[in-house]
Amino acid sequence: MHARTWMTPISLGIFLLLSIVLTTAIGASGFSLLDLDTATVTMLLFDVRLPRVLAALLVGAGLAVAGTAMQGLFKNSMADPYIIGTSSGGALGAALSIVFFMGSFLPVFAFVGATASTVLVYIISRRNGRVAVETLLLSGVAVSMFLSAFLSFIMYMAGNSLHQIMFWLMGGFWNISWNDVWLGLLILPGCLVLLLYARDLNVISIGEEDAIHLGVDVEMMKIVLLLISSFITGIAVSVAGSIGFIGLITPHVMRILVGPDHRLLIPSAMMAGAALLMWADTLVRILPTEIPVGIVTSLFGAPFFIYLLRSRTRT
Amino acid sequence: MTGIMVRTEDLGVSYGDTRVLEAISIAVNEGSFIGILGPNGCGKTTLLRALSRIIDPAVGTVTIDGMDIAGYSFRELATILGAVPQETAVTFDFTVEEIVQMGRHPYLGRLSSMDEEDYAAYRHAMDLTNTAYLADRLITEISGGERQRVLIARALAQTPRVLLLDEPTSHLDINHQIEILSIIRGLTPGVTVISVFHDINLAAYFCDTIVLMERARIAAVGAPAAVITDLNIRTVFGVDMIVRTHPLTGRPYTVPRYDPGPVVEQPLQVHVVCGGGTGAETLYALRSAGHEVTAGVLSANDSDCTTADGLGIRVIRELPFAPISPASLKEYSALLDVSDAVVVTGMPVGPGNIDNLRELGNHAGLLIFLLSPGEAGTADQDYTGGEATSLFEGLLNRGAVQAGSVPELVNRLATLRADRA
CATH class of the missing domain: 3.40.50.720 (NAD(P)-binding Rossmann-like Domain)
Structure with missing residues (x-):
């Protein structure tokens, strides 16, 4: 049985606040903070580490919430925020920016790429004013492949920029400024809107026809869910690149812990995703050589995904 | 004085180029119990789907309580019309109570939570369908028959004036079939019930009116005794049935004829x-x-x-x-x-x-x-x-x-x- 109370999200909230302090304090600058003068410490903590921690928090929260919404909409706990082409669209946008504009306006390019590909997938799937989620899923795969072909071509021709594109593709927070945090703050209202639709998400996760019977304008809901999710994901991708598995695993684990009610699930996933990505990024920071955080999340995420697959097929 | 609660006029529905409903015109009196019968693929379920606005008609209209169905918002319609689908495959582990509470969804604002009336409505629905003891069980872990009763409870929690059911007892044992249909029958005349039936005899016993469908059209409409006849059953289902009058109810009932086959060569x-x-x-x-x-x-x-x-x-x-x-x-x-x-x-x-x-x-x-x-x-x-x-x-x-x-x-x-x- 699930412990269907607010205990889990409240505990997660406390853990998250502690994590902000702890992850900001932990670092790899090689010095003990006490040895440095106050000005340097202040600079290190508030201009280097804190924005990085907060960006990881926002991106982690956003990806987890968008993943929760996608899993609810697709009635499938194997769905993630990138399932309808968001990440490949964002990646293509970022690659275009890197190759042709030397990386300027990269977040804008990534955001436009991510949301444009979602809109494209939606338009392709729409027929007689209705969108079948199965078609949406398949169109997402097809558009992703199509965009990936362009991305591969650009990478092949990229020359010196290849390393930069690769680093971006794997996702990370190595070069975060306060500006990225301000941009990332847009994720919060997105999450709030999805939280307002939590009960509709519950109903739609039972089945579309059931949802219509229960008074949900399902086609309208799909537009809202896709639009908000791809907005959140687009922002997340433009801040930190396409970081994998956070949006897949967090909702799944939280559903096991708090149950499928999105009124509890969304806030729980939001805080868990935030904490998870903050700690993953901290791990990356203290490694001898800094690597993209996406490598860490995938390294731990992929085996977990396989575990989920196997435990699902057993039942 | 009762009026017409549900009316279709020259209703036609297509899936792609295939017409699956053709010229369906029915008028359902408020408070009556209508049974829809017909062989597989004749359009029974599609008719229910058109009545509950899952699919839009290609031609014709559906009117609920005097207003075209397209004029309602989804939310308004869900407070008037409840529906029990034939099959619901729930992926996520909701509890039975959470599922039944969803019946109150059309009454709840985005920021409001359930009040006394909502609690009373869904609990009454669970009592009626004998599902209260399942409240804390997971919807994914109960039997098909229990799930069917839970879905009926969810529809009743909507406190609808029209209830649509698609073979509501197909997963139930005979004792539960009769129990559930008696409960549904008991909802009339407060609720108008339209139900697809698989079992001709149950429909004949419980319904006031039978709509017999055949290949996207209505073959016959009327009282059970008028519609359920040897000839109609043979024409529509293509099988010889023996139609008799039930000794206790006076309603028609049917049993298969079971042709014994031909006499062999050199018989005794x-x-x-x-x-x-x-x-x-x-x-x-x-x-x-x-x-x-x-x-x-x-x-x-x-x-x-x-x-x-x-x-x-x-x-x-x-x-x-x-x-x-x-x-x-x-x-x-x-x-x-x-x-x-x-x-x-x-x-x-x-x-x-x-x-x-x-x-x-x-x-x-x-x-x-x-x-x-x-x-x-x-x-x-x-x-x-x-x-x-x-x-x-x-x-x-x-x-x-x-x-x-x-x-x-x-x-x-x-x-x-x-x-x-």
């Missing part, structure tokens, strides 16, 4: 002496085994006579309540002369049919089987003051064979036929 000629319903199983089994079967002498109002007629078996019959006439006895005697075997069931014997037994004694060398589980011609079936019992004993003494069951009898006759060949 078997005559069956029976009565009072003791011959039905024997007559059917012998005809199915391919024998040429005759029966009699039987009273024309005997149920064995009805069985024989239904199976196309030749019967020597007498007028109801009349003793066996000399003409019938002569016909019977002639038939015994050409029969390869005679079967006598453990029938009740009285003054009216005792001549059937007496006549057997006049045919020496006749192969006679006495079919009875125990003693042939037991006293409690003897209404002749002992004569029947002594006649049975006489037959046994002269070589009549006792068969304990119908299958045993069929086997013995099969052996006999094999020996002949």
Whole structure:
């Protein structure tokens, strides 16, 4: 049985606040903070580490919430925020920016790429004013492949920029400024809107026809869910690149812990995703050589995904 | 005064280029119970889907409570109309209580939570459907029948004025079928019920009106007795059914005819002496085994006579309540002369049919089987003051064979036929 109370999200909230302090304090600058003068410490903590921690928090929260919404909409706990082409669209946008504009306006390019590909997938799937989620899923795969072909071509021709594109593709927070945090703050209202639709998400996760019977304008809901999710994901991708598995695993684990009610699930996933990505990024920071955080999340995420697959097929 | 609650006018629905509903015009009185019957793929479910706005009509209109269905918001419609789908595959682990609470969704604002009225409505729905004890169980872990009752509870939690059901009892045991349909029947006339049925007899019993559908169209509409007829069932379902009047309810009920198949080559000629319903199983089994079967002498109002007629078996019959006439006895005697075997069931014997037994004694060398589980011609079936019992004993003494069951009898006759060949 699930412990269907607010205990889990409240505990997660406390853990998250502690994590902000702890992850900001932990670092790899090689010095003990006490040895440095106050000005340097202040600079290190508030201009280097804190924005990085907060960006990881926002991106982690956003990806987890968008993943929760996608899993609810697709009635499938194997769905993630990138399932309808968001990440490949964002990646293509970022690659275009890197190759042709030397990386300027990269977040804008990534955001436009991510949301444009979602809109494209939606338009392709729409027929007689209705969108079948199965078609949406398949169109997402097809558009992703199509965009990936362009991305591969650009990478092949990229020359010196290849390393930069690769680093971006794997996702990370190595070069975060306060500006990225301000941009990332847009994720919060997105999450709030999805939280307002939590009960509709519950109903739609039972089945579309059931949802219509229960008074949900399902086609309208799909537009809202896709639009908000791809907005959140687009922002997340433009801040930190396409970081994998956070949006897949967090909702799944939280559903096991708090149950499928999105009124509890969304806030729980939001805080868990935030904490998870903050700690993953901290791990990356203290490694001898800094690597993209996406490598860490995938390294731990992929085996977990396989575990989920196997435990699902057993039942 | 009741008005029309649900009306369709010239309703047509297409899936792609295929027209799955054609010219459907029905008017459902407020508070009535309508059953939709028809073979698989005739458009029953599609009609329900059009009524609940899952699919839009290609032509025509659906009107609920006097207003075109397209004029309602989804939320408004869900407060008037509840629907129970045939099958719901829930992926996520909601509890039964959470599922039933979803029935209150159309009444709740985005920021509001359930008030006393909402709690009362969903709890009443759970009590009605006997699902309260399942409240904390997971919807993914209960049986199909329990899930069906939970979905009915969810629809009732909507406190609808119209309830649509798609084969609401298809996963239930017969006791639960009747229980659930009685509950639904009890909702009328407060609620107008439109339900697709799989079982003709349940529809005939519970519904006020039957809509019989065939290939996207309405084949017949009316009271159960007017719609459920041999002819309609044969035309629409393509199967021969026996339609009778239920002895307790007066409603029509149907049973399959089960054609016994043709008579085989070189059949045995078997005559069956029976009565009072003791011959039905024997007559059917012998005809199915391919024998040429005759029966009699039987009273024309005997149920064995009805069985024989239904199976196309030749019967020597007498007028109801009349003793066996000399003409019938002569016909019977002639038939015994050409029969390869005679079967006598453990029938009740009285003054009216005792001549059937007496006549057997006049045919020496006749192969006679006495079919009875125990003693042939037991006293409690003897209404002749002992004569029947002594006649049975006489037959046994002269070589009549006792068969304990119908299958045993069929086997013995099969052996006999094999020996002949």
